[in-house]
Amino acid sequence: MPTIIKIENLKREFVVGSEIVRALKGVSYDIEQGEFVSIMGTSGSGKSTMLNILGCLDKPTSGEYYIDNIAVSKLSKDELAFVRNRKIGFVFQSYNLLPRTSALEQVELPLLYNKTISAKERRERAVYALEQVGLQERMGHMPNQLSGGQQQRVAIARAIVNDPVILLADEATGNLDTRTSYEIMSLFQKLHAEGKSIVFVTHEPDIAVFTSRTIMLRDGRVTKDVPVETKSAKEALDALPPSEDYN
Amino acid sequence: MNFSNLFKIAYQAILRNKTRSLLTMLGIIIGISSVIAMVSLGQSSSQNINDQISTMGTNLIMVSRAYQRKGGINMGNSNSQSLTVKDVELIKANCKNVAMISPSVSTSGQLVRGANNWPGTMQGGSPEYIEIRKYELERGTNFTENDIKEFRKVCIVGTTVVENLFDDGTDPIGQEIRFGNTPFKIIGVLASKGQNQMGQDQDDIVIAPYSTVMKRLLATQYLHMIYISAVSEDACDKAVEEITSTLMSSHKLKETDTPDFEVRTQAELLTMMNSVSGFLTVLLAAIASISLIVGGIGIMNIMYVTVTERTKEIGLRTAIGARSRDIMFQFLLESAMLSLVGGAIGIIFGLLLSYVISMALNWPFIISVSSVVISFVVCAATGIFFGWYPAKKAANLDPITALRYE
Numbered sequence: 194m195p196t197i198i199k200i201e202n203l204k205r206e207f208v209v210g211s212e213i214v215r216a217l218k219g220v221s222y223d224i225e226q227g228e229f230v231s232i233m234g235t236s237g238s239g240k241s242t243m244l245n246i247l248g249c250l251d252k253p254t255s256g257e258y259y260i261d262n263i264a265v266s267k268l269s270k271d272e273l274a275f276v277r278n279r280k281i282g283f284v285f286q287s288y289n290l291l292p293r294t295s296a297l298e299q300v301e302l303p304l305l306y307n308k309t310i311s312a313k314e315r316r317e318r319a320v321y322a323l324e325q326v327g328l329q330e331r332m333g334h335m336p337n338q339l340s341g342g343q344q345q346r347v348a349i350a351r352a353i354v355n356d357p358v359i360l361l362a363d364e365a366t367g368n369l370d371t372r373t374s375y376e377i378m379s380l381f382q383k384l385h386a387e388g389k390s391i392v393f394v395t396h397e398p399d400i401a402v403f404t405s406r407t408i409m410l411r412d413g414r415v416t417k418d419v420p421v422e423t424k425s426a427k428e429a430l431d432a433l434p435p436s437e438d439y440n
Numbered sequence: 441m442n443f444s445n446l447f448k449i450a451y452q453a454i455l456r457n458k459t460r461s462l463l464t465m466l467g468i469i470i471g472i473s474s475v476i477a478m479v480s481l482g483q484s485s486s487q488n489i490n491d492q493i494s495t496m497g498t499n500l501i502m503v504s505r506a507y508q509r510k511g512g513i514n515m516g517n518s519n520s521q522s523l524t525v526k527d528v529e530l531i532k533a534n535c536k537n538v539a540m541i542s543p544s545v546s547t548s549g550q551l552v553r554g555a556n557n558w559p560g561t562m563q564g565g566s567p568e569y570i571e572i573r574k575y576e577l578e579r580g581t582n583f584t585e586n587d588i589k590e591f592r593k594v595c596i597v598g599t600t601v602v603e604n605l606f607d608d609g610t611d612p613i614g615q616e617i618r619f620g621n622t623p624f625k626i627i628g629v630l631a632s633k634g635q636n637q638m639g640q641d642q643d644d645i646v647i648a649p650y651s652t653v654m655k656r657l658l659a660t661q662y663l664h665m666i667y668i669s670a671v672s673e674d675a676c677d678k679a680v681e682e683i684t685s686t687l688m689s690s691h692k693l694k695e696t697d698t699p700d701f702e703v704r705t706q707a708e709l710l711t712m713m714n715s716v717s718g719f720l721t722v723l724l725a726a727i728a729s730i731s732l733i734v735g736g737i738g739i740m741n742i743m744y745v746t747v748t749e750r751t752k753e754i755g756l757r758t759a760i761g762a763r764s765r766d767i768m769f770q771f772l773l774e775s776a777m778l779s780l781v782g783g784a785i786g787i788i789f790g791l792l793l794s795y796v797i798s799m800a801l802n803w804p805f806i807i808s809v810s811s812v813v814i815s816f817v818v819c820a821a822t823g824i825f826f827g828w829y830p831a832k833k834a835a836n837l838d839p840i841t842a843l844r845y846e
Contacts, residue, residue: 245840248759250758250759250839250840250843251840270763270764271763271765274758274761274762274763274764274766275761275763277758277759277760277761278760278761278762279761283759283760285756285843289752289755289756289759289843291456291753291756292456293456293457294452294456298452302757302760303760303761305445305448305449306445306757306760306761306762306766307761308442308445312444351760355761
């Protein structure tokens with residue numbers, strides 16, 4: 194499988210007052226196409242900084258980051274925006290949906306910033322993405338008419354609508370109860386099975402077991418990079434006692 | 441990022457906050473509609489004055505008495521005895537730009553018919569008086585040179601006089617009325633002319649031969665005024681010169697002497713009236729523009745709050761590939777759209793307002809194209825100018841901080 198992400202001796206330093214905070218102290222790893230990687234670490238481990246750099250929202254102080262063979266550290270702000278628009282799909286912990294905007298319009302949003310896509314194609318792709326996350330019945334719903342899990346599904350549809358090279362999820366199950374978390378993980382596993390490459394940032398070990406590889410960060414360094422014996426989220430879901438939360 | 445996408449993004453954002461957008465627009469709506477209404481009403485009022493003055497005749501020239509000194513005593517204007525019938529004859533003979541001329545003397549008194557009476561003004565003139573003053577005979581006949589020569593007690597009455605003396609519906613023509621103690625026979629009735637721009641009722645008038653009024657009512661040799669109609673509006677200035685030189689020589693005045701008469705044209709009156717109403721228009725428009733500026737600041741205020749409130753949205757848009765210039769344009773476009781839509785509504789309101797007011801005041805309704813165009817340009821400029829700073833602020837937000845903003 195071709196390498197889609199290549200990170201070489203990546204360092205990121207912040208100047209806070211008169212001190213220099215070293216968030217990443219020389220991180221290296223590769224991610225191949227079709228991988229489902231979890232990046233784990235406690236708070237302060239540098240995983241947020243890692244995610245910002247992976248998402249082209251931030252640039253490393255030194256070291257190299259290639260996504261789809263593009264050297265990100267040499268790009269201008271506008272070129273970074275272009276990479277984010279075409280190569281990356283974001284899923285956030287707090288969904289980050291626009292208020293009073295229908296699911297369909299939420300999903301269309303990334304394509305609005307891509308002028309090569311016509312209005313017709315935009316609509317078709319958004320509909321398809323919503324079908325993939327199982328929300329074909331709720332395209333006209335506003336965020337306040339959707340449950341947390343459904344809102345996160347809209348966010349996932351928005352992240353895959355541009356057919357990204359990599360899907361970046363930042364604690365995507367952090368705001369959800371166990372059952373819904375498993376449902377979302379099952380959706381991620383389904384997308385992974387369909388060939389999507391996913392990086393899942395989390396601090397919960399019981400979520401990381403649904404991925405196929407775990408990179409452990411601690412104090413700005415990779416302490417562990419191991420394949421995972423993947424558990425099926427669907428089975429985990431079935432094994433849960435019947436829900437008492439909903440009827 | 442093409443423009444239609446940007447447009448879509450901006451109007452979606454505006455529609456998402458309908459109430460707020462409407463309130464924001466309200467400032468602009470009020471500002472623009474007051475500017476439009478003020479300018480339009482100002483122009484209506486000056487058009488109204490123009491129309492009124494034109495109904496008095498644009499080629500009208502009025503010669504009035506100026507003060508006169510007799511043996512060192514200033515006689516004042518109204519006692520001045522400078523204008524005579526001889527002056528009228530001389531002007532008629534010497535001034536080729538004069539088309540019609542009428543001496544004018546007037547006196548007021550009580551008009552009586554049977555049990556009815558009405559305070560009226562008896563206006564003495566020549567047969568041309570009616571035409572010079574833009575009156576029209578509705579019924580009956582005008583008096584003639586013969587009536588003037590023989591001091592006949594005939595008169596032509598206005599509709600107000602008819603209404604008040606002939607409330608029983610009798611045909612006034614051929615009837616006799618008394619002016620004070622002098623009986624006059626009505627030979628004609630004037631068509632109604634309404635009020636003049638000073639609010640005077642122009643139909644409250646009785647016109648009689650000037651000779652009759654001078655001899656039988658006033659017992660005077662002198663005229664109060666001379667009404668002249670120039671051959672055309674353009675000939676007015678030349679006519680004024682001719683009249684002035686004729687009267688100067690007739691009154692045996694040297695060029696350096698102060699004339700004992702005054703020649704005025706309608707054009708002068710028009711200029712004066714227009715300068716007053718023009719000044720008022722500018723003043724009102726200036727006051728209205730202040731509300732427009734306040735409206736613009738309202739937009740800036742809301743946009744500023746909006747940027748803070750929508751920090752997370754800005755972060756998200758950046759994360760999914762919006763460049764800072766896309767964010768900037770989105771916010772600029774939002775404020776421009778708010779002010780342009782507000783402006784359009786304001787223009788409609790303003791025109792409606794001035795239409796209603798001009799109808800109520802019986803003024804002509806004028807749409808000032810220039811004020812509409814200027815308002816629209818001002819709107820766009822307001823939106824962009826006052827949207828600039830908040831848009832800049834939005835564009836410069838750090839996406840990482842913006843995404844984590846709570």
